[in-house]
Amino acid sequence: MGRWAGRTLMILGAVHLVVLGAQNLDFVDEWFTGALWGLPREEFIHPSGANGAFWSSIGSFAVPMMLLGALVADLARRSVTVPASIGWGLAVWCVVGAAILEPTPMLLGLVPAALLIRQARAARLSAPASGDRAR
Template sequence: MDGAVTSQHRTVILAGRITVLLSMLHLVVTMAFNVRHLPAWFSGGLWFPAEGLADPMPSLGAFWLTIGSFFLPLLVLGLLIAWLGRRAVIPPAFVAWLLGGWCTVGALAFEPSGFILLWVPAVMVLRAARSRA
């Protein structure tokens, strides 16, 4: 590979940025609805919940919807995708398929949500990977 940034690489960079944006949007929106639970999170209120994990109290559910959610791994994935694109590397198609599969399952199980929006960067990466092959 000559290291030149092509339109496919620019597409990959944009896909990474969209993934980062969606992860941050998820955190901001869910935190806006759950900020009232912050005191419980930092006072030990989530440690060894009496109700267990099968029937969580609202502050525990809010934690897993915000800070404990997949926003951080999704953020890392988006940053990695963009980083690869800037280095003229197109991620393999399995990255797009796994992201698309995960967001499909999430969208089928939980709506309204932004899960389905993750198909946008997934398709962008998939098209770039296919054009490379």
Template sequence: MIKLAGWLIVFYGSAHTLGALFVLGAVRHADAWFSGALWREDLTDMSPANSALWLSVDSFGVPLILVGLTVLWMNGRGVTPPAFIAWILLAWTVVDAVILLFTPWPIILLAGILLVLGIRRAEHEGPMTSHVRPGR
């Protein structure tokens, strides 16, 4: 369950970031991003280039990829991820679902539930065994 949760989190973060960049076309603003055009912009009155940046590169997509890969890395080394990762992910998903009903938040909800269940199962089964040589 933990492994599947990790892959779902990586998938969601990757799909969000790449979808915003290439499907929604945020990447067409890259020239503005790297020119310094956004440095003095007011975040409360975003330009299309700034909005595209926050939708793609500066969105939650990249941190979700990091969280998912961390969960997979831990699981692959026989370490059970801490439960707070799953619970915070679930709380954040509920807030997101209330605010934006028609988004793919059910994927992250499923990942959070699988992560909670996997962590609980691991706690009841005892310490995981690692197939990695010591020192790695």
């Protein structure tokens, strides 16, 4: 379950990055000319143009989501269970985001969240009771 959760997170992050990156290719040249340096406060509150394109693509959650997915998949490969709190946190983030913005693909994040929660629960149920451990 952990490997699939990690892979799903990596795929979701990559799709987000590719799709929104492709939609914002017109602004890439501005990113590397210093156009985003020293922006007025208003641009941070209401990003538009090259600034908005940056925050919806390379500056978005996509790269951290891919890194989290890689970590989760690697931990699963090593038979390390990710705490259920990671799955619950991801689930809450997706539900809150979906409540704010609809329609949204954020609900797809519930798939890896559920896998992580199930994996943690299965690990907890299969673990020996603390009193049964040899000292």
